Amino acid sequence: MPAPLADLSALPPVAPELWARLAYSKFRARFHLGAKEQDYLASRGLPAVMRHAADFIATRLAPARPARDGRQTPWRGHPVFIAQHATGTCCRGCVAKWHAMPEGEMLDAQQQGYLLAVIQAWLKRESAPEQGNDEAEAVK
Numbered sequence: 714m715p716a717p718l719a720d721l722s723a724l725p726p727v728a729p730e731l732w733a734r735l736a737y738s739k740f741r742a743r744f745h746l747g748a749k750e751q752d753y754l755a756s757r758g759l760p761a762v763m764r765h766a767a768d769f770i771a772t773r774l775a776p777a778r779p780a781r782d783g784r785q786t787p788w789r790g791h792p793v794f795i796a797q798h799a800t801g802t803c804c805r806g807c808v809a810k811w812h813a814m815p816e817g818e819m820l821d822a823q824q825q826g827y828l829l830a831v832i833q834a835w836l837k838r839e840s841a842p843e844q845g846n847d848e849a850e851a852v853k
């Protein structure tokens with residue numbers, strides 16, 4: 714049974730404590746968009762990039778036992794991949810640890826929507842650093 718697709722038009726709010734938790738992780742905090750990924754995001758636009766994200770999450774992460782789990786998210790090549798490593802949404806082990814969604818069960822549309830909200834908020838924070846992170850969050 715394939716996982717359902719999340720509704721990108723109705724993403725839930727992200728818990729603000731998440732950003733503080735992620736900032737404490739040296740591993741997570743070192744991820745940032747490179748020039749290539751910034752360009753990709755700027756030229757394609759956030760809505761198109763988020764449609765890719767919804768597809769990645771539904772196909773590579775949401776199944777109860779994703780293929781190559783733990784290695785399914787490349788380290789570069791798409792802004793969403795970077796966002797996934799930065800936010801603990803890269804594999805089911807990280808999703809369990811960072812977002813308390815148990816391994817071994819399919820992620821439903823609502824759970825996927827939350828992970829997509831996290832990815833989208835991170836992308837907004839990365840693409841608007843001059844506004845300060847809190848304000849970048851507020852304009853969403």
Ligand SMILES: [Zn+2]
Nearest residue numbers: 803804806807
């Ligand atoms: Zn991971």
